[in-house]
Amino acid sequence: MSAKFTIDDLKRILREGAGTDETVDLDGDIAGSDFEELGYESLALLETGSRIEREYGISLDEDALADARTPAALVDLVNSHLAARAV
Amino acid sequence: MSVVVTGLGVAAPTGLGVDAYWANTLAGVGALDRISRFDPSGYPARLAGEIRDFVDEDHLPGRLLPQTDRMTRLALVAADWAFADAELTPSDLPDYDIGVITASHSGGFEFGQNELRALWSKGGQYVSAYQSFAWFYAVNSGQISIRNGLRGPSSVVVSDQAGGLDAVAQARRQIRNGTSVVLAGAVDASICPWGWVAQLTSGRLSEHDDPRRAYLPFDEDAAGHVPGEGGALLVLEDGAHAAARGARVYGEIAGHASTMDPAPGRDRAPTLQKAIQRALADAGAVADEIGVVFADAAAVPELDRAEAEAITKVFGPRGVPVTAPKTGTGRLYSGAAPLDLAAALLSLREGLIPPTVNTRPSERYELDLVTGEPRRAHPRAALVVARGHGGFNSAVVLRAPDPS
Known part of the structure; x- marks a missing residue:
């Protein structure tokens, strides 16, 4: 299996591509929080998805990306793509 | 209103x-x-x-x-x-x-x-x-x-x-x-x-x-x-x-007009003067009411001449103090005229006309250009002029708030 995508990778990419809301502690326990509560609207997630795709060489389905409402869900989505590629 | x-x-x-x-x-x-x-x-x-x-x-x-x-x-x-x-x-x-x-x-x-x-x-x-x-x-x-x-x-x-x-x-x-x-x-x-x-x-x-x-x-x-x-x-x-709500008022946007210059090559004069006159009319103001003009100040000889002519035709030769504080900032494109509005409103409030910097005014333009020190004056109304590349002219008349 290829490199695993972790929540820390996601946090780094969120910071680089979309910045952080000062009222949100991204280093806290955010895995189950809704992206909207974390201050990320759909465009921020589009940018995040695009950065993940180019860094990890995968292609994320737009609908699946939109359905991933939390960091944990997005991490799972990316890992399922990485696992599928490794097969 | x-x-x-x-x-x-x-x-x-x-x-x-x-x-x-x-x-x-x-x-x-x-x-x-x-x-x-x-x-x-x-x-x-x-x-x-x-x-x-x-x-x-x-x-x-x-x-x-x-x-x-x-x-x-x-x-x-x-x-x-x-x-x-x-x-x-x-x-x-x-x-x-x-x-x-x-x-x-x-x-x-x-x-x-x-x-x-x-x-x-x-x-x-x-x-x-x-x-x-x-x-x-x-x-x-x-x-x-x-x-x-x-x-x-x-x-x-x-x-x-x-x-x-x-x-x-x-x-x-x-x-x-x-x-x-x-x-x-x-x-x-x-x-x-x-x-x-x-x-x-x-x-x-x-x-x-x-x-x-x-x-x-x-x-x-x-x-x-x-x-x-x-x-x-x-x-x-x-x-x-x-x-x-008891707000402090800097002044009133009393008049505005904009005009378009004729296309290049047409045998018609530029229309900045018309913009100024229509802005005055829109404000119900006569030229004598204007105590200071904030100029567009293109610094291209032909455009300076056109602006000076428009100003002197409306106000008379050296008939009104003119200034261009944008000589200190450079031309800010769309940002320039709002900044001039701010400066003009502060001029109305404080009775001081800020200077045009660096320019040594040419006699040929017949403008009373404020240079060197700020000039003490008591304008009750100001005119701000702006021109855009491609023939846009615009003018705004500001009035000081009613002292009462």
Whole structure:
């Protein structure tokens, strides 16, 4: 299996591509929080998805990306793509 | 009904915030210098009026930084300052009762340049999703609207330098149509290689390297202008609304007119004079009422002559004090005229006309150009003139608040 995508990778990419809301502690326990509560609207997630795709060489389905409402869900989505590629 | 100005937000090369800008403008401080934002050595024009003391992170939340061009960052902060100056909290107003109307010269050029570079050198996957709006003309209005919850009439006007006045005029129309408050004005910034190359095509940029001799409107040595970055946003308010909340009033937007010059090659005169006369008529003012004129000050001999002729035909030779504090900031494109409105309103309030810097006025223009020291005067009304590349002319008449 290829490199695993972790929540820390996601946090780094969120910071680089979309910045952080000062009222949100991204280093806290955010895995189950809704992206909207974390201050990320759909465009921020589009940018995040695009950065993940180019860094990890995968292609994320737009609908699946939109359905991933939390960091944990997005991490799972990316890992399922990485696992599928490794097969 | 009257439309009054109750708040000023200024981001200029000569000062961030109204107080710093005004103090430096009265002192005749010049901010023109060799470009530091990129290496200008390969370009024919190398000077600009840059804002050098703006630290983005000090003023804006982290979520906004990846999605904003420099001009938008400056505009967002100028908007914050304007509302603070007006002692107005937009969320206190009823929904749809406050809008934002800005002008833009070129949109977010630096952001666009970076993303086009990424597209060209790395591919489409490397282009920011925020490119979808960050370089648009309307982006400053949009971001200011989102940040402050301004859901009233909002738009953008694109007519180069004249746009700064045209946006204020459009705001005035919306207030007359029933909106209580509109934030209006412009902040432009495109001192980046792509923006620079675009500006060079006008053929109007000064190629001098001495900041004190590079931008000299109404001077025998006039040879083009130096661009700058920044501008101003003004809180415009229904006079009754301002009075009801006890707001301090800087002055009234009393009159406006805009005209279009005939196409090149037509045997007809430029129409700036008509714009001035119609703005006076719109204000119900006679020429004698105007105590100071803030000039467009192109520093291209033919354009200086056209402006001087328009002014002297309306006011008579040396008939009114004229000034161009933009000689200290460079031409800010759409941001220039709103900044002139701010300076003019401060002139009305303080009885001081700020000087034009560096220019040695040529006798041929027959203008009473204020140079050197600020001039003590007591203007009750001011005229601000702006022209845009391609034949746009615009003029606004401001009146001091009623002393009663």
